[in-house]
Amino acid sequence: MVEIALGTALAAIGAGVAIGFAGLGSGLGQGMAAAGSVGAVAEDNDMFARGIIFSALPETQAIYGFLIAILLLVFSGLLGGGNGLDTNAGLVAIGVGASIGFAGLGSGMGQGIAASSSVGAIVEDKEMFARGIIFSALPETQAIYGFLIAILLMVFGGILA
Numbered sequence: 001m002v003e004i005a006l007g008t009a010l011a012a013i014g015a016g017v018a019i020g021f022a023g024l025g026s027g028l029g030q031g032m033a034a035a036g037s038v039g040a041v042a043e044d045n046d047m048f049a050r051g052i053i054f055s056a057l058p059e060t061q062a063i064y065g066f067l068i069a070i071l072l073l074v075f076s077g078l079l080g081g082g083n084g085l086d087t088n089a090g091l092v093a094i095g096v097g098a099s100i101g102f103a104g105l106g107s108g109m110g111q112g113i114a115a116s117s118s119v120g121a122i123v124e125d126k127e128m129f130a131r132g133i134i135f136s137a138l139p140e141t142q143a144i145y146g147f148l149i150a151i152l153l154m155v156f157g158g159i160l161a
Contacts, residue, residue: 004078010090011076011159014097015069018150022065022104022143029058029112033136036116040123050122050129054115057136061104061111064147068100068154075159085159092157096150103146110139 037051070079072093077084085093118132154160 005084005086005090007085007087007090007093008076008078010087011072011085011093012078014090014093014095015072015076015078017094017097017101018072019062019065019069019101021098021101022068022108023062025105025108026058026060026062026065027108029061029108029110029115030055032109032112033058033115033119036119040119043123047119047123051119054119054132054136057115057140058108058111060140061108061143064143065100065104068096068147068150071154072096072159075154075161089158092153093159096153096157096159099150099153100143100146103149104143107139107141107143107146110142111136114139 034051034055037047037055040047040051073079075085076090076093115132115136118128118136121128122132151160
């Protein structure tokens, strides 16, 4: 059995939190947007392509969580060898995962709600498409903040060295 340092094990938890919560927010957001899109397509068959676009918007939160999780796994030594992390860096890694995980959770759900409403508005007025995209993109900023803080924590917390 391979012995894993405590810091490296904590980094694995951070990676799980990053993709787990960001993926949860993304999945819920996509489900909400897709539910609105299905209703829109039932009213107007031409809404299919636009519905797909709005349903795909909340996917980015899962991508952010996935990228951070991969960085944690690589730089902790779990993927590709390496020296592993000490306990302090492992605790930082949990903060890294929480940063993008929770930001992605809220952002993905908010984006799904905005996207679902936007699809409904476009059925009523086709000229709402661009405005709907803008409204749907606004909740993305919280995930970007979480992603940036996660990167800064990894750099200044000794993980990305």
